[in-house]
Structures are given as structure tokens and as C-alpha cells.
Amino acid sequence: MLTLKNISKSYNKGSIKAVDNLDLVINSGEIFGFLGPNGAGKTTTIKMIVGLLKPDEGSIVLDGVDVWRDSLKAKSIISYVPDNPEIYDRLKGIEYLNFIADMYGVSKEERKTKIYYYSKLFNIEDVLGDIISSYSHGMKQKLVLTSALLNNPSLFILDEPMVGLDPKSSFNLKEIMRKLCDEGKTVFFSTHVLEVAEKLCDRIAIINKGKIIAHGTMEELREHAKERTSLENIFLELTEDE
Numbered sequence: 500m501l502t503l504k505n506i507s508k509s510y511n512k513g514s515i516k517a518v519d520n521l522d523l524v525i526n527s528g529e530i531f532g533f534l535g536p537n538g539a540g541k542t543t544t545i546k547m548i549v550g551l552l553k554p555d556e557g558s559i560v561l562d563g564v565d566v567w568r569d570s571l572k573a574k575s576i577i578s579y580v581p582d583n584p585e586i587y588d589r590l591k592g593i594e595y596l597n598f599i600a601d602m603y604g605v606s607k608e609e610r611k612t613k614i615y616y617y618s619k620l621f622n623i624e625d626v627l628g629d630i631i632s633s634y635s636h637g638m639k640q641k642l643v644l645t646s647a648l649l650n651n652p653s654l655f656i657l658d659e660p661m662v663g664l665d666p667k668s669s670f671n672l673k674e675i676m677r678k679l680c681d682e683g684k685t686v687f688f689s690t691h692v693l694e695v696a697e698k699l700c701d702r703i704a705i706i707n708k709g710k711i712i713a714h715g716t717m718e719e720l721r722e723h724a725k726e727r728t729s730l731e732n733i734f735l736e737l738t739e740d741e
């Protein structure tokens with residue numbers, strides 16, 4: 500279970516309040532979708548959860564581990580796929596995967612099986628011997644996804660993971676997310692693709708201007724909105740400027 504309690508984050512010495520007193524509980528075994536307009540605070544929230552940005556206030560606890568007080572332990576049980584696959588360009592794909600596997604202490608046997616399985620699934624097995632700078636955006640994204648699946652995380656957190664993925668890889672990723680949840684893991688991801696969120700997520704939160712404006716199951720979100728139809732209608736209605 501992931502608990503965010505009253506977290507806030509400002510940039511530029513407090514002039515930009517990116518995340519404003521946010522409370523959220525994400526249960527183990529659920530896929531949680533994080534939606535919101537550009538600049539709403541999704542990436543900022545995600546970076547605080549994974550330990551890249553320190554919250555100004557509040558606490559983040561994953562399975563009893565305080566993400567900021569016990570950061571190394573927390574990092575060992577989190578897998579993070581950032582919105583931009585900026586990785587070590589001068590390494591070969593396989594070198595990058597081995598480096599990540601070393602960092603997480605994944606055994607030789609286990610990494611071999613997983614690298615084989617996921618690189619084949621994402622269709623990058625033939626380029627693992629190539630240098631990463633020669634990869635396309637989607638190929639880099641798939642390498643990062645493969646690396647994030649090498650250890651056995653409690654929390655799999657992804658920032659707009661479908662961007663740049665071809666339809667088959669996107670389908671495979673959704674299947675993987677579902678499988679992780681079935682194993683009792685927590686999956687938290689941000690997206691602008693409302694159809695994906697509607698179909699895939701057990702629960703959804705919508706953030707706007709740093710605050711959660713709605714959260715719950717699709718059914719519960721429908722109750723918030725006047726137009727009880729698609730997530731797109733609900734999203735547009737709730738995020739409309741007054």
C-alpha cells in the first residue's frame with residue numbers, strides 16, 4: 500500500500516505551487532491511474548514518490564517504509580519508468596540491463612530469464628548488443644521498461660508509459676501491469692490516454708493545479724459528474740476552468 504499524506508511541493512522559491520496538500524491511498528493489488536491536464540502536478544508527485552524530489556511537506560509511505568526517511572530501502576522496492584527515457588547513451592542495451600540488475604542485486608540466473616523474456620516480448624532482443632544512442636525513442640522506452648521489470652518491485656510506477664510505444668508493445672505493457680497487480684503489487688501510472696485509464700484502472704485520481712479534484716472507481720467518478728458518460732466527459736467537465 501502506498502500512502503501520500505498532505506504532500507506539497509513548490510518550485511522557484513515558492514512562487515509555483517506544483518503540488519498542494521495532496522492526500523492519496525493506493526492499495527496493493529490495484530492499478531491506479533493518475534490523470535490531469537498538462538502542468539497539473541503529476542510528474543512532480545511521481546518524482547516525490549520515487550525519491551527524486553523532496554516534498555516541502557508531508558509524508559510518503561510504501562508498505563510501511565517511509566520513502567524519504569528510509570530512502571535506500573524504499574528504492575529497492577520501487578521500479579520507476581520516467582516520462583523521458585534519458586539513459587546512458589554510450590552503453591550497449593545489454594550493458595545497461597546488467598548494470599541495473601547489479602544495482603538491484605538480481606541473480607545471474609534470474610536476470611538471464613527476465614532479459615530474454617521481456618526483450619523478446621518488446622521486440623528489442625536483436626538490438627541489445629547495439630549502443631543505446633542508436634536506439635529510437637520507443638526502443639529506449641522499451642529498454643527502460645525491461646530494466647524496470649528485472650527486480651521484483653512492490654510498486655511499479657510509470658509516468659506516461661504508453662507515449663511512443665507501438666500498439667503491440669502498449670498492449671503487452673498493459674498485460675504486464677495487470678499481471679503485476681494480480682500478484683499483489685501496486686501499479687501507479689500517469690496518462691493522458693483516457694480510454695486506457697478507463698479500461699485498465701481499478702481506481703483513478705484526477706489532479707488539477709496541484710490538487711486532487713476527484714478520485715475513485717469509474718463508477719464513483721461518474722457520480723461526481725453531471726454527464727454520467729465516458730471518462731473523457733467527466734475529465735473535461737471536472738477540469739474546466741471556472
Ligand SMILES: Nc1ncnc2c1ncn2[C@@H]1O[C@H](COP(=O)(O)OP(=O)(O)OP(=O)(O)O)[C@@H](O)[C@H]1O
Nearest residue numbers: 510511515517535536537538539540541542543544
Ligand atoms: N523544474 C521545475 N522548475 C520550475 N517549475 C516546474 C519544474 N517542474 C515543473 N514545474 C511546474 O510545476 C507544475 C507541475 O508540473 P508537472 O511537470 O508536475 O506537471 P504534469 O502534470 O506532469 O504535466 P504534463 O502532463 O505536461 O507532463 C507546472 O506549473 C510546471 O510548470
Ligand SMILES: [Mg+2]
Nearest residue numbers: 541542543582
Ligand atoms: Mg508530466
